Amino acid sequence: KAGVTQTPRYLIKTRGQQVTLSCSPISGHRSVSWYQQTPGQGLQFLFEYFSETQRNKGNFPGRFSGRQFSNSRSEMNVSTLELGDSALYLCASSNHFSGELFFGEGSRLTVL
Amino acid sequence: AQKITQTQPGMFVQEKEAVTLDCTYDTSDQSYGLFWYKQPSSGEMIFLIYQGSYDEQNATEGRYSLNFQKARKSANLVISASQLGDSAMYFCAMRATNAGGTSYGKLTFGQGTILTVHP
Numbered sequence: 001k002a003g004v005t006q007t008p009r010y011l012i013k014t015r016g017q018q019v020t021l022s023c024s025p026i027s028g029h030r031s032v033s034w035y036q037q038t039p040g041q042g043l044q045f046l047f048e049y050f051s052e053t054q055r056n057k058g059n060f061p062g063r064f065s066g067r068q069f070s071n072s073r074s075e076m077n078v079s080t081l082e083l084g085d086s087a088l089y090l091c092a093s094s095n096h097f098s099g100e101l102f103f104g105e106g107s108r109l110t111v112l
Numbered sequence: 113a114q115k116i117t118q119t120q121p122g123m124f125v126q127e128k129e130a131v132t133l134d135c136t137y138d139t140s141d142q143s144y145g146l147f148w149y150k151q152p153s154s155g156e157m158i159f160l161i162y163q164g165s166y167d168e169q170n171a172t173e174g175r176y177s178l179n180f181q182k183a184r185k186s187a188n189l190v191i192s193a194s195q196l197g198d199s200a201m202y203f204c205a206m207r208a209t210n211a212g213g214t215s216y217g218k219l220t221f222g223q224g225t226i227l228t229v230h231p
Contacts, residue, residue, distance in 0.1 A: 033218070033219070035219070042223055042224070043203070043205075045218035045219065048216075048217065048218065055217075056216070056217050056218060058218060088155050092157075092219070100147075100159060100162050101207070101215065102159050103149070103157035103158075103159070104156070105155065105156040106155045106157070108155065
């Protein structure tokens with residue numbers, strides 16, 4: 001059974017650009033959530049999607065957005081990138097009926 | 113609101129010995145789940161073990177066991193027979209669940225404990 005797949009794994013952008021990250025959950029999982037990990041702030045919740053609907057949102061500016069498609073795949077977008085957006089972005093999926101939550105390998109974003 | 117506290121920034125253990133990583137939590141949720149994850153230097157967050165707040169028995173998964181003490185609000189991870197490959201950052205986390213055990217909402221993480229296994 002394939003795990004959570006995130007693409008791209010690494011990317012470098014410059015300030016002001018925008019970026020789109022993709023996440024394919026484990027087959028059968030309908031819940032996807034996103035987290036940002038930085039050395040200073042640790043792991044912070046971005047948003048959670050279930051059945052194409054955003055169910056919860058963390059305390060991030062509107063430059064951070066996301067969506068979920070009918071096949072449960074999810075994307076997150078960050079517009080007008082800032083240096084502080086450099087981070088590891090982790091996607092997690094669950095089947096919503098068990099407690100377990102599985103993460104992908106992450107997308108490491110560097111903003112120059 | 114939820115809060116996870118991991119008081120050990122770093123831990124050292126000899127190969128083949130057992131080690132306990134501490135985790136205490138605070139929450140206003142009646143029902144919740146507790147997680148432990150391992151994050152090697154590659155960055156991937158690897159799920160280790162899960163404990164529901166209403167589970168009567170402590171969770172075990174191979175060499176990992178979760179010592180759940182609800183009254184003390186602690187959920188310590190015990191790794192038996194440590195291996196060199198266990199060297200990594202370990203995160204304790206929690207998430208609310210409904211009465212049926214369905215998880216929802218954000219996962220709240222602790223600051224992590226770096227475990228180093230010596231040969």
